[in-house]
Amino acid sequence: MILFIAHSAATLYMTGLIWFVQLVHYPLHGHVGSDAFLEYQAYHVQWTGLAVGPAMLIEAVGALLLVVTTPLNIPSWQLWLGLALVIVIWASTAFLQVPLHNTLQQSFDSVAHKQLVGTNWIRTLAWSARAILILVIQWQLMEKSL
Numbered sequence: 001m002i003l004f005i006a007h008s009a010a011t012l013y014m015t016g017l018i019w020f021v022q023l024v025h026y027p028l029h030g031h032v033g034s035d036a037f038l039e040y041q042a043y044h045v046q047w048t049g050l051a052v053g054p055a056m057l058i059e060a061v062g063a064l065l066l067v068v069t070t071p072l073n074i075p076s077w078q079l080w081l082g083l084a085l086v087i088v089i090w091a092s093t094a095f096l097q098v099p100l101h102n103t104l105q106q107s108f109d110s111v112a113h114k115q116l117v118g119t120n121w122i123r124t125l126a127w128s129a130r131a132i133l134i135l136v137i138q139w140q141l142m143e144k145s146l
Contacts, residue, residue, distance in 0.1 A: 004072060007062030008134045010055045015131040017052065022124045026117045030110070037108040043099060056093075059130075060086050073144065074137055082133055085126045092122040 063083045070076050096119040099104045103112040 001072065003062055003065055003069075004074075006058055007066060008138065010059035010062065011127070011134050013055050014052065014059060015127040018120075018127045022117075022120050026113075026120055029104070029108075029116070030113050032108070036107050038086075041101070041104050041108075045105065046098050052089075054091075060090065072141055074140070076138055078133060082130055085122050085133070085146070088126045089123050089130075092119065092126070095133045096122070 029037075029041075029044075062081075063086045066074070067076070067079045067083050070079060097116060100112050100116040100119070103109055105115070
């Protein structure tokens with residue numbers, strides 16, 4: 001149960017955070033100005049890693065452990081779907097967002113910025129789907145305990 005609670009908390013935290021990033025933070029990158037952008041981007045990378053790293057790790061390890069242990073009579077397809085969405089998120093991060101951030105660490109590039117905002121919808125939608133899935137599982141568990 002502790003595993004599921006920690007996993008749920010990480011997922012819901014990341015879902016809220018990714019919506020903020022998608023709607024506010026990433027779009028604002030384009031308004032920083034070229035003189036201050038490199039310093040801004042360096043701080044963004046440094047502080048974002050601290051804000052998302054632990055939660056993403058807890059979520060990923062939790063998703064894997066839930067599939068392996070299948071606790072609490074949760075249907076296994078739901079756990080596998082949750083893990084698949086984590087894989088989508090991590091793949092998008094590694095192969096799309098990180099390279100775009102690396103480009104932006106050299107200088108502001110409007111094409112890279114536009115791609116960053118556009119491709120981040122993959123993570124935004126995947127985390128949203130994970131949040132819905134977690135809430136459905138929690139509902140099912142509550143119904144079973146009544």
